[in-house]
Amino acid sequence: MSQPHDEEGYSEYLYKILVVGDIGTGKTSIIKRFVHNIFSMHYKSTIGVDFALKVINWDPKTEVRLQLWDIAGQERFGSMTRVYYKEAVGAMITFDVTRMSTFDAVAKWKADIDSKVTYGPEDKPIPVVLLANKCDLGKDAFIKTANDMDKYVKDNGFIGWFETSAKENMNIEKAARFLVEHILKNDIRRNAPVSDTVTPGLGKPQPQQTTGPTCCK
Numbered sequence: 001m002s003q004p005h006d007e008e009g010y011s012e013y014l015y016k017i018l019v020v021g022d023i024g025t026g027k028t029s030i031i032k033r034f035v036h037n038i039f040s041m042h043y044k045s046t047i048g049v050d051f052a053l054k055v056i057n058w059d060p061k062t063e064v065r066l067q068l069w070d071i072a073g074q075e076r077f078g079s080m081t082r083v084y085y086k087e088a089v090g091a092m093i094t095f096d097v098t099r100m101s102t103f104d105a106v107a108k109w110k111a112d113i114d115s116k117v118t119y120g121p122e123d124k125p126i127p128v129v130l131l132a133n134k135c136d137l138g139k140d141a142f143i144k145t146a147n148d149m150d151k152y153v154k155d156n157g158f159i160g161w162f163e164t165s166a167k168e169n170m171n172i173e174k175a176a177r178f179l180v181e182h183i184l185k186n187d188i189r190r191n192a193p194v195s196d197t198v199t200p201g202l203g204k205p206q207p208q209q210t211t212g213p214t215c216c217k
């Protein structure tokens with residue numbers, strides 16, 4: 001999934017990232033904000049899976065391409081997730097801070113990912129970051145304290161968590177960058193290029209947009 005350095009030491013990485021979580025928690029909105037910098041209150045549930053591509057000029061000699069797989073919340077009980085998760089090197093799990101049931105579902109999503117996709121000879125779990133989304137709806141709306149969340153992510157094998165808002169564009173780039181840093185640091189890669197990981201019946205993932213230089217700091 002990464003290409004070797006060329007003579008000038010330029011590297012390109014292509015990472016497949018899963019975005020999962022219960023229905024209506026904001027996965028599509030988070031991706032749209034991250035890739036296109038847009039937001040809409042209009043809700044159109046994703047069917048199956050959708051794709052987007054975000055290019056990050058990580059540093060002057062490194063380009064990171066994130067292929068974001070927006071997996072419908074309704075897939076939680078579906079059998080297709082094994083196919084969708086194939087070759088992923090990282091994931092984001094979302095919940096809606098105003099709906100406890102979506103937080104309760106986080107453990108199920110995490111277990112689903114851990115059981116279906118691993119990396120390296122030791123079959124390690126891929127890094128997963130937890131997004132407490134819709135935090136613009138107010139502090140009182142948040143169903144967990146920061147201490148609770150710190151403990152939860154530590155106990156449940158997440159690499160970290162962020163309060164996000166797709167509406168207010170809060171912490172989305174920060175969370176993605178945090179995940180990429182972890183992937184780069186641990187040199188998580190796959191042998192097969194992402195272009196080869198075509199899902200039967202879906203065709204090749206179609207990038208929605210390739211952005212220019214990105215400031216994620």
Ligand SMILES: Nc1nc2c(ncn2[C@@H]2O[C@H](COP(=O)(O)OP(=O)(O)OP(=O)(O)O)[C@@H](O)[C@H]2O)c(=O)[nH]1
Pocket residue numbers: 021022023024025026027028029030040041042043044045046047071072073074133134135136137164165166167168
């Ligand atoms: N206030 C607020 N609303 C949000 C936020 N993110 C998403 N929404 C709204 O929540 C609804 C669901 O958002 P989606 O992004 O479609 O959710 P999803 O997780 O992709 O849903 P599925 O495709 O059904 O799994 C929409 O009406 C969005 O406008 C946010 O950060 N704040």
